Amino acid sequence: xTAVAETTARSAEKYRVTRSHRNVAWxxxxxxxxxxxxxxxxxxxxxxxxxxxxxxxxxxTLASMWNLLAGYAGLVSVGQQAxxxxxxxxxxxxxxxxxxxxxxxxxxxxxxxxAALPMWWLVSxxxxxxxxxxxxxxxxxxxxxxxxxxSLGSGTxxxxxxxxSLSTAVLEAYTYWIGLAVTVLALLAVYLLLRSRLGLVLTxxxxxxxxxxxxxxxxxxxxxxxxxxxxxxxxxxxxLLAVSQLIVQPSAVFSVQWTAEMAFVVIIGGLGTIxxxxxxxxxxxxxxxxxxxxxxxxxxxxxxxxxVIAIFARRGLxxxxxEHLHVRLFPVGYWLxxxxxxxxxxxxxxxxxxxxxxxxxxx
Amino acid sequence: MVxxxxxxxxxxxxxxxxxxxxxxSLMFGVMKVINLAHGDLAVIGGYIAVGVIAVTHIPVLxxxxxxxxxxxxxxxxxxxxxxxxxxxxxxxxxxxVTFGLSVVIENGxxxxxxxxxxxxxxxNAIITSSFSIGSQITVAYLLLLIFVxxxxxxxxxxxxxxxxxxxxxxxxxxxxxxxxxxxxxxYRHVFGIAAAIAFGTVALAGIAYGMYSQFAPTxxxxxxxxxxxxxxxIGGLGSLWGTLLGGVVLGVAQAVGAxxxxxxxxxxxxxxxxxxxxxxxxxxxxxxxxS
Numbered sequence: 001x002t003a004v005a006e007t008t009a010r011s012a013e014k015y016r017v018t019r020s021h022r023n024v025a026w027x028x029x030x031x032x033x034x035x036x037x038x039x040x041x042x043x044x045x046x047x048x049x050x051x052x053x054x055x056x057x058x059x060x061t062l063a064s065m066w067n068l069l070a071g072y073a074g075l076v077s078v079g080q081q082a083x084x085x086x087x088x089x090x091x092x093x094x095x096x097x098x099x100x101x102x103x104x105x106x107x108x109x110x111x112x113x114x115a116a117l118p119m120w121w122l123v124s125x126x127x128x129x130x131x132x133x134x135x136x137x138x139x140x141x142x143x144x145x146x147x148x149x150x151s152l153g154s155g156t157x158x159x160x161x162x163x164x165s166l167s168t169a170v171l172e173a174y175t176y177w178i179g180l181a182v183t184v185l186a187l188l189a190v191y192l193l194l195r196s197r198l199g200l201v202l203t204x205x206x207x208x209x210x211x212x213x214x215x216x217x218x219x220x221x222x223x224x225x226x227x228x229x230x231x232x233x234x235x236x237x238x239x240l241l242a243v244s245q246l247i248v249q250p251s252a253v254f255s256v257q258w259t260a261e262m263a264f265v266v267i268i269g270g271l272g273t274i275x276x277x278x279x280x281x282x283x284x285x286x287x288x289x290x291x292x293x294x295x296x297x298x299x300x301x302x303x304x305x306x307x308v309i310a311i312f313a314r315r316g317l318x319x320x321x322x323e324h325l326h327v328r329l330f331p332v333g334y335w336l337x338x339x340x341x342x343x344x345x346x347x348x349x350x351x352x353x354x355x356x357x358x359x360x361x362x363x
Numbered sequence: 364m365v366x367x368x369x370x371x372x373x374x375x376x377x378x379x380x381x382x383x384x385x386x387x388s389l390m391f392g393v394m395k396v397i398n399l400a401h402g403d404l405a406v407i408g409g410y411i412a413v414g415v416i417a418v419t420h421i422p423v424l425x426x427x428x429x430x431x432x433x434x435x436x437x438x439x440x441x442x443x444x445x446x447x448x449x450x451x452x453x454x455x456x457x458x459x460v461t462f463g464l465s466v467v468i469e470n471g472x473x474x475x476x477x478x479x480x481x482x483x484x485x486x487n488a489i490i491t492s493s494f495s496i497g498s499q500i501t502v503a504y505l506l507l508l509i510f511v512x513x514x515x516x517x518x519x520x521x522x523x524x525x526x527x528x529x530x531x532x533x534x535x536x537x538x539x540x541x542x543x544x545x546x547x548x549x550y551r552h553v554f555g556i557a558a559a560i561a562f563g564t565v566a567l568a569g570i571a572y573g574m575y576s577q578f579a580p581t582x583x584x585x586x587x588x589x590x591x592x593x594x595x596x597i598g599g600l601g602s603l604w605g606t607l608l609g610g611v612v613l614g615v616a617q618a619v620g621a622x623x624x625x626x627x628x629x630x631x632x633x634x635x636x637x638x639x640x641x642x643x644x645x646x647x648x649x650x651x652x653x654s
Contacts, residue, residue, distance in 0.1 A: 076458045078399065122640055128454050129397020132462075133592040134640065137633055140589060144630040256584060260466045267459055296470040303470070307463040310456050311448045 027329045038180055042173040050176045054244045056285045057179035058237045059265060061186045063277035065233035066262040068190055071272035072202040073226040074209060076128065078259050079135025082119070082142050083112045083231045085254035087238025089146055092248040095160045096151070102164075102178060105239040112235020116228045124224065136256065143254040157249035160242065175244050182240050186233045191274055191330050193229065198222055206272055260299065264306040270316030274330040279318050366622060368500050373618030375502070377611030378510030379575060382568040383591035384598075384606045385517060386561035391600070393537040393557040396446060396457045400465040402588030404562060407468060408434050408569030409578045413481050423484030427570055431563045438562025439555040446558065447551055465584060472580035480582075483573035490574050509571045513610075516564055517603050523560075533557050586629075593636040599643075 042050055062080065069075045090108030095101050123134045147155045164171065193199055201222045204212035213219050242248050261284065269280025284302065291298040309316055315323075387401045398404075411433060412426045421429065441464075449460040484490040493503040524530040532553050535543040540550040572578060572587065590613060598609025613632050620631020 070455070070459075074455065076455060076462075078462065122637060125640065129391065129399070129458055130592075130596070132397065132399065132458055133588065134596075137589050137593060137636060141630065141633040141637065144626075144633070148626065148630075257466075260462070263459065263462060264466075267463075296473050299470045300467050300474065303463045303467040307445070307460050307467070310459040310463065311445075311452065314452060314456070 031329070035180070035184055039177065042176050047169060047172040050172050051244070052285070052289065054176055054179040054240070056281055057183040058240055058244075059261060059284060060277060060281040061183050061237040061240070062234055062258060062262040063265040063269070063281055064186050064190050064274070065230040065237075066259070067266045067271065067274075067277050068193070068202075068226050068233075069230050070263070071266065071276075072194070072199075072206045073223045074128075074205055075223060075227065076132045077135040077227075077230070078132045078256065078263075079123075079137070079139035080230065080234050080262060081254050081256055081258040082135070082139035083116070083234035084238035084241065084258045085139070085143060085146070085250070086115055087112050087235030087240075088242035088248045088253040089152060090235070091239045091242040092152060092158060092160060095162050096158075098162055100162070100164065101160055101243050102174065105178065105182075105236065105243060108239035108242075109232050109236035112238070113228050113232035115235075116231030119231070120224050120227045124220070124227075139254060139256070143250055146254075147250050153248070153250075155250060157247060157252075159247045163246055175240075178243065179240050182236050186236065187274070187278075187330075189229065189233070194274065194330075198225060202226065257299070260303070264302045266316075267306040267310050268302070268316055270318030270322075271314070273315070273318050273322070275321075276316050276318040279321075280316070283317070365499075369618040369622055370615055371500065371502060372506060373615035374611050375506035375510045375614070376575075376617070377594075377607070377614035378506075378513035379568065379571055379610070380590050380594040380613050381607040381610030382509070382513045382516060382564060382571060383587055384594040384610060385520060385603060386563075386565040386568070387591050388595050388600070388603065388606050389520070389557060389561045389564075391595075393533055394442075394446070394450065394554050395454060396450065396461070398446075398561075399458065399461040399588065400468060400583075401565060401591060402583035402586070403465050403468040403472075404434070404583070405565045405569035405572060405587050406472065406578050406580065406583040408566035409481065409483065409573040410472065410476060411566070412483055412570045412573060416483070423487050423490065423570075423574065426483070427567055430570060431566045434566035435559040435563040438558040438560075441562075442555045442558030443551060447554065450554075465588075469580050469583060476580065478579055478581075480577040480579040481573065482577045483570060487574075505574055509575065512567065512571065513607065516567065517607055520560070520564075521603050529553075529556060590632070593632060597636055597639045 038053075041053065062084070066077070066080060069077050069080075087108045090111045091101055091104045094104035094107060099107075119135075119138055123131055123138060126134045146152060152158065164174075166174070194202065201212065201217045201219070204215065204217055205219055205222065209219065238253060241253065265280035265284045266277050267280070268283055269278065270276025287302060288298045291301065313319060383402075383405060387398060390396050390398050390401075408430055412423075412430045415421060415426050415429045416423060419429070445460060445464070446457060449456040489508070490505045493501045495501045522530075524534060532543070532548055533556065535546070536548060536550045536553045536557075543553075544550050568587075569578070572582075594609035594613050595606055596609065597612050598605035598607070612635060616635040617628045617632040621628040623631070
């Protein structure tokens with residue numbers, strides 16, 4: 001018996017590896033209950049509340065995608081508004097050609113994924129900050145090009161010409177359900193992606209890029225896939241924006257404010273966790289609704305809070321929850337049960353990932 | 364002849380872009396920080412100039428005497444506190460924090476100063492007049508002045524970095540901050556000095572921009588940051604003269620674009636930027652030190 005085989009055999013009897021520290025069947029059930037409850041929401045509340053929740057869906061979808069980019073692939077993109085805009089304009093373009101705006105939404109999402117490929121080819125040569133501003137330049141360039149088409153409303157934009165002939169209440173409810181579907185699919189996609197082999201590569205990149213590279217991880221390919229997936233997700237969110245507002249204005253859909261919001265939500269909630277963006281979106285919506293009458297104050301406060309959290313609590317609010325309760329709603333890592341310490345101190349494949357490592361709890 | 368006139372204007376505006384870009388370039392070269400709030404700091408410089416002129420009635424062209432030191436102090440303080448704290452965490456954190464700073468500054472200005480645009484010195488004869496060469500070519504005094512200032516600043520910076528004691532410290536820290544620290548240099552202080560210089564140049568650029576055009580709270584991210592960045596990338600990282608070249612190329616590209624159609628001005632500049640990204644990527648991340 002070789003040394004390796006012996007170690008493996010020994011570890012098999014002593015160590016146990018699970019996806020999570022605790023059983024997660026209840027979290028799956030809980031997620032299902034939440035989704036069902038959210039699906040029944042339109043029967044309970046009015047259109048005004050629905051619009052607010054749809055806004056939360058858009059923010060959550062965007063934030064999950066930005067989290068995938070910055071939290072896992074180490075790509076700080078300041079140009080994700082490019083995909084919000086392209087997604088919205090896809091819906092407008094298809095709607096002008098008499099395709100239902102609801103049917104246009106998935107097409108727009110896929111279209112954004114395709115559009116992400118040449119954009120990745122352009123910006124993938126750059127690192128960190130240069131990548132950030134290059135994506136921003138790219139988003140501005142796409143905006144300037146789209147503004148050159150009078151058929152798409154030039155610089156002022158257009159209303160969707162063929163809206164379904166439904167009553168406002170029904171239309172709002174449909175929009176709401178589609179928003180819910182987009183968000184659930186986005187979260188599910190991120191979850192499954194991170195549980196896959198690619199997720200393992202991404203987690204390795206997040207923790208230490210050089211180590212990941214030297215272990216044979218195909219870092220470039222993984223990053224490209226993440227960029228494309230984030231393009232699809234942000235495109236779907238942009239399409240949802242067009243469907244919910246029934247109008248596409250270039251300066252609004254291509255606003256860098258989208259990226260500011262998604263980044264702040266992720267930083268506040270917890271970068272590099274799936275749960276973080278959800279928590280961040282809730283904080284964002286509360287702040288935004290509370291401070292709505294004070295113009296841009298919510299963005300100022302959000303920015304300041306995000307700066308403080310980025311410096312002093314790099315794992316965000318969810319990091320604080322996780323630290324004390326060891327809770328994972330979406331277990332994507334592995335928990336190593338150490339027989340000597342009764343499983344209390346496990347090694348994890350998922351956790352904080354910014355800069356310095358905290359303690360020796362990583363696998 | 365219209366073309367020649369526009370291209371000359373484009374070259375001169377390149378000086379303004381280089382002035383914007385050299386602070387960005389310096390901070391990246393020394394601290395490896397990409398300051399996403401760079402454009403907003405230029406706008407703050409402009410707003411401070413408006414305030415200083417309103418209070419002291421100092422001539423516009425001399426407002427830099429007050430604004431540049433103020434911004435330099437702000438730069439030192441910000442670097443020693445917020446940016447250094449982020450830098451101690453990771454490069455990613457500096458991006459997140461400077462992006463946060465950018466959004467906070469921009470929306471803070473929107474909140475307290477409204478979205479109205481400002482400009483500096485519209486009633487000043489030197490700023491608004493121009494001179495002619497032959498019958499077709501007219502050159503604005505202001506643009507010529509800005510270009511000369513940009514060349515003087517870049518030359519001064521180059522000289523400072525290569526000859527002076529502090530320049531040597533900055534180069535040492537940029538090369539290897541741990542080794543510099545072992546030699547008894549407080550690299551945090553040197554970082555602060557570099558940031559002070561960068562903020563000083565960006566204040567100068569902000570004042571120049573205010574005299575040349577108008578600025579509003581969103582100008583910092585809409586145009587200045589992206590132009591500065593494009594100038595740095597087109598010219599090639601690490602070289603101050605490359606930054607001037609990049610600024611000039613960007614200015615000329617925009618002038619040519621504006622000739623094709625008024626709305627193509629910015630697009631032409633960005634397309635040149637993207638073309639450089641495709642054709643000369645090796646020049647973009649090749650060098651990492653300032654001199």
